[in-house]
Amino acid sequence: MAQKKTNQTTLNPDGSYGDDAFTAFAIMNENADDAETRLHALETGAGGVGQDVAALQLGLQQESLARQQGVVAEALARQQADAALDLRVDALGGRMIGDNALINGDFDVWQRGASFTTTAVYGPDRWFIQQGGVTGQSFAKNTLLPGDTNFPDSESNLIVTLTGNSSASGAHQVFEQRVEDFRAFAGVPSTLSFRVFNPGAAGRKIAVEFAQTFGAGGSATVLGIAPQVFTLNAGLNIITKTVTLPSIAGKTAGAGSAAVAAIWTTAGSDFSGRTAGLGLQTGSLYFGKMKWEAGTVATPFKKREPGVELLLCYRYGEPVGFIANADGPYYSTYNYKVPKRAVPNLIVLGNSISPATLNPRGSMTWFSMDGRAPSAVASYCFADAEI
CATH class of the missing domain: 2.60.40 (Immunoglobulin-like)
Known part of the structure; x- marks a missing residue:
C-alpha cells in the first residue's frame, strides 16, 4: 500500500494543528510495518520481485560457470595444440639430427684433408687421431663404389693402416670422438655400434674404450672405462658395446668437457689397462656407420642429410x-x-x-x-x- 503521512497543518477545534501524538505514532508504525513487508517480499520472492532477482542471480551464476568452462576448454585446446607442435618439432629434429650422439659417423666430411700420418690432430671432422711407436701408419678417406654391401648407402668410410710396431711398450693407434658435455650418457646405459671390415685373416683384434673429460680447470680425466677387446672375423664385422659411464656426482667441469668413445687398432704394454690388453696389431681396417646412442639396444644407423651433417661439423x-x-x-x-x-x-x-x-x-x-x-x-x- 501507499505510505501514509501525518497531518501537521489542519486546525483542530481546540486550536491545535495536525494529528495528535497518538494518531501520528500510529501512522508511523503502519508505515514501518509496510516497509518491512515490502523488504520481506523482495527477499523471499513474494509478489514476483524476488523471483526476478533470484532468476537474475541464477543467470549470472550460469554465465560465470559457462565462462569458466570456456577458459578451461581454451586452455586445454592450447595445451593440445602445443603438444602436437612439440611432437612435430621433435619428429623434425629426429629426422634431421637423429638419435646418434656422434657427428660424421659415416666419415663423409673431411674438411682438413683426406689422409693423415701425424698424431694428436683432428682428421675426418670430429675424429681425433693419435698414433706413435708404429710404422706405415695413416688415417685416410676411402671412397666407396655405389652398391657397396658392407657399408650400404655410405659414400665413404675410414681406412686405418699400420704396417708395424716400433715400440713394444709405446705403440698405439687410436681414434676417438669427444661428445660435447661431460654429462652425456653419465650414469645411464648407452650403446656404441659400428661396422669394421677386415680385409686380412681372421684373428685381427681391436679394442673399445670410453672416457670422461671435464675440461679446463675441471676434475681429472677418467680413462679406461669398460675397455673390451674384439676379435675380428675376415670380412665384415658388426661391433656392439653397451656401457654405463660413471656418475658425475661431485665432479666439476670447465670449457671443453666431453664423453669419449675410442677405437684402438694397436696398443703396447703402456696402454694395456686402457685397452683390456689388446696388444700389438698390424694391417688395414675399414670403419663406418659409427653410432653412440642411449639405451642398451643398438638400432640401425640412419644417415643424416648431407647439409645437416656439414652444419653440425661447422x-x-x-x-x-x-x-x-x-x-x-x-x-x-x-x-x-x-x-x-x-x-x-x-x-x-x-x-x-x-x-x-x-x-x-x-x-x-x-x-x-x-x-x-x-x-x-x-x-x-x-x-x-x-x-
Whole structure:
C-alpha cells in the first residue's frame, strides 16, 4: 500500500494543528510495518520481485560457470595444440639430427684433408687421431663404389693402416670422438655400434674404450672405462658395446668437457689397462656407420642429410676463404657460417698473408684480418673450435 503521512497543518477545534501524538505514532508504525513487508517480499520472492532477482542471480551464476568452462576448454585446446607442435618439432629434429650422439659417423666430411700420418690432430671432422711407436701408419678417406654391401648407402668410410710396431711398450693407434658435455650418457646405459671390415685373416683384434673429460680447470680425466677387446672375423664385422659411464656426482667441469668413445687398432704394454690388453696389431681396417646412442639396444644407423651433417661439423671447425690486399681498408671482417663451440684458433692454410694477421676478436661468430699483405693474394684459414 501507499505510505501514509501525518497531518501537521489542519486546525483542530481546540486550536491545535495536525494529528495528535497518538494518531501520528500510529501512522508511523503502519508505515514501518509496510516497509518491512515490502523488504520481506523482495527477499523471499513474494509478489514476483524476488523471483526476478533470484532468476537474475541464477543467470549470472550460469554465465560465470559457462565462462569458466570456456577458459578451461581454451586452455586445454592450447595445451593440445602445443603438444602436437612439440611432437612435430621433435619428429623434425629426429629426422634431421637423429638419435646418434656422434657427428660424421659415416666419415663423409673431411674438411682438413683426406689422409693423415701425424698424431694428436683432428682428421675426418670430429675424429681425433693419435698414433706413435708404429710404422706405415695413416688415417685416410676411402671412397666407396655405389652398391657397396658392407657399408650400404655410405659414400665413404675410414681406412686405418699400420704396417708395424716400433715400440713394444709405446705403440698405439687410436681414434676417438669427444661428445660435447661431460654429462652425456653419465650414469645411464648407452650403446656404441659400428661396422669394421677386415680385409686380412681372421684373428685381427681391436679394442673399445670410453672416457670422461671435464675440461679446463675441471676434475681429472677418467680413462679406461669398460675397455673390451674384439676379435675380428675376415670380412665384415658388426661391433656392439653397451656401457654405463660413471656418475658425475661431485665432479666439476670447465670449457671443453666431453664423453669419449675410442677405437684402438694397436696398443703396447703402456696402454694395456686402457685397452683390456689388446696388444700389438698390424694391417688395414675399414670403419663406418659409427653410432653412440642411449639405451642398451643398438638400432640401425640412419644417415643424416648431407647439409645437416656439414652444419653440425661447422660448429667445431670450418675453412674460410679470403683475399688479402695491399691497399684498401686496414681491417677486413669475416663471418662464420655457424657460431662456433668456442672462440676458434685461426690457422692459415693457404698462401701467406704476412705481415697481415688474423684476429679471432674473442668471438664465436666472426674474425678480422688486421693489416695488409705486400700484394693481393688469395688464401684461406681453418677456424678450429674442436674439443
